[in-house]
Amino acid sequence: MNPYDGKRGTVQYVEYAGTISEHQDLGIYLPAGYDADCEEPYRVIYLTHGMGGNETYWFTQPQASNIMDHIVAEDPGQEAIIVAMDNTLYNWDYYQIGLNVTERIIPYIEAHYNVSTDPQDRAFAGFSMGAMTSTYMAFHYADEFGYFGIFSGTNIGNATFAEDFAYDGSLLQNRVDQTIALAYLQEVYENIVPSEDLLNAVVFTMAGNVDTAVYANGFAPYGAYETIRDWCQEYMPEENFIDGGLVPGSHDIYTWAQCFHTFAGEVCWSKNTTPEEPETPVDPEIPTDPEQPGEGPDVDVDTPQDTQPSTDQPDTTSPVQTGDQAQPLWYAAGAGLAATALLGFAIKKKKSLISK
Numbered sequence: 001m002n003p004y005d006g007k008r009g010t011v012q013y014v015e016y017a018g019t020i021s022e023h024q025d026l027g028i029y030l031p032a033g034y035d036a037d038c039e040e041p042y043r044v045i046y047l048t049h050g051m052g053g054n055e056t057y058w059f060t061q062p063q064a065s066n067i068m069d070h071i072v073a074e075d076p077g078q079e080a081i082i083v084a085m086d087n088t089l090y091n092w093d094y095y096q097i098g099l100n101v102t103e104r105i106i107p108y109i110e111a112h113y114n115v116s117t118d119p120q121d122r123a124f125a126g127f128s129m130g131a132m133t134s135t136y137m138a139f140h141y142a143d144e145f146g147y148f149g150i151f152s153g154t155n156i157g158n159a160t161f162a163e164d165f166a167y168d169g170s171l172l173q174n175r176v177d178q179t180i181a182l183a184y185l186q187e188v189y190e191n192i193v194p195s196e197d198l199l200n201a202v203v204f205t206m207a208g209n210v211d212t213a214v215y216a217n218g219f220a221p222y223g224a225y226e227t228i229r230d231w232c233q234e235y236m237p238e239e240n241f242i243d244g245g246l247v248p249g250s251h252d253i254y255t256w257a258q259c260f261h262t263f264a265g266e267v268c269w270s271k272n273t274t275p276e277e278p279e280t281p282v283d284p285e286i287p288t289d290p291e292q293p294g295e296g297p298d299v300d301v302d303t304p305q306d307t308q309p310s311t312d313q314p315d316t317t318s319p320v321q322t323g324d325q326a327q328p329l330w331y332a333a334g335a336g337l338a339a340t341a342l343l344g345f346a347i348k349k350k351k352s353l354i355s356k
Contacts, residue, residue, distance in 0.1 A: 125149025
C-alpha cells in the first residue's frame with residue numbers, strides 16, 4: 001500500500017456523562033467531509049482497548065483513524081464514525097461496561113452526531129481484554145449491534161449459559177491437565193445458549209501467529225483465540241461467522257491494526273439485510289390446438305441424476321487441540337511489553353490531547 005496523501009478524517013476528544021462520572025471521555029473519529037445534515041446517517045464502530053488503555057489508545061497506537069482514511073479512500077461504502085472508550089475506569093467489570101455503553105455512550109453519540117439508530121449499522125470490537133469485553137457484548141447485547149470483532153483472545157465465561165450449568169473458569173487454566181481442560185471446554189460449549197440476535201449477527205475473530213493469546217502459543221483455554229473461534233465454527237450459522245485466521249504479529253499493535261483493517265474494511269456492513277423480493281409466478285401455458293387436447297407445449301424436463309448423499313463431513317476437530325498449525329513460539333510477550341511502555345506515555349498525554 002502506498003503512503004496516503006488523500007483526504008483525512010478528524011479525531012476529537014469529548015466528555016460525556018457516564019455511569020461513574022459526569023466527566024468521562026470518548027475519542028471520536030469523523031470521516032473527512034463529515035456532514036451533520038446529510039440525508040443518510042453514518043454507521044458507527046465502537047472500539048474498546050486492552051489492559052491499561054483508554055479512549056486514546058486506538059488512535060495513538062494501532063492508528064485506527066489512519067486505517068479508516070485508507071479504507072474509505074479505497075471503498076467509500078465502508079465509511080463510518082469510530083467511537084473509542086475508556087473501560088479501564090470500570091476495572092473490567094463487564095456488566096458495568098455493558099450498561100455504560102448501551103445506556104450512556106450510544107445515546108450520547110446519537111444525540112450529538114448524525115448516526116444511524118439501526119443496530120445493523122453499529123459494530124463493536126476490541127483486542128485482548130477488549131476481546132473479552134467484545135465477547136460479553138456479543139452474548140449480552142447482540143440486539144444493539146450487527147457486527148462483533150474479537151481480536152487476540154476471548155473470555156468464554158462471558159457467554160450466556162443454560163440455567164442449570166455453573167461455569168467454572170478454574171478448570172480452563174493451564175495448571176489443569178489439558179485433557180481434562182479440553183473435555184470441560186466441550187461441556188462449556190454444549191451449555192452455551194446464544195440469543196437469536198447473536199446468531200443473526202456477524203462475528204469476526206483474528207489473532208497474531210505468535211500472539212500470546214493463542215492456545216498453540218501457551219495461552220489457557222478459557223481465553224484463547226481458538227476457543228471463541230471453535231465455538232463460532234460449531235454453533236454460529238456459517239454465513240454469520242468470519243475467521244480472519246492468524247496474521248503476522250504478536251500480542252501487539254501491529255496485529256491489532258491488521259485486525260481492525262480487515263474488520264472495518266471487509267467485515268462490517270457485509271451482511272445483506274434487505275429481504276429478496278419473491279419471484280412473480282409464471283402462469284403455465286395452455287394448449288390452444290383443440291385437435292390435440294392431450295398435448296401441451298414442449299417442456300424440458302430435468303432427468304433425475306443418480307446422485308448419492310454427500311459423505312463429506314464438516315471438520316469438527318477442534319484446532320484448540322492441534323494448535324491451528326501454528327508453531328509453538330514462546331517469545332511473543334516482548335512486543336506486547338514494548339507496546340505497554342508506549343501506552344504509558346499515551347495515557348499521560350490524554351488530558352493534553354483533550355484540551356487541544
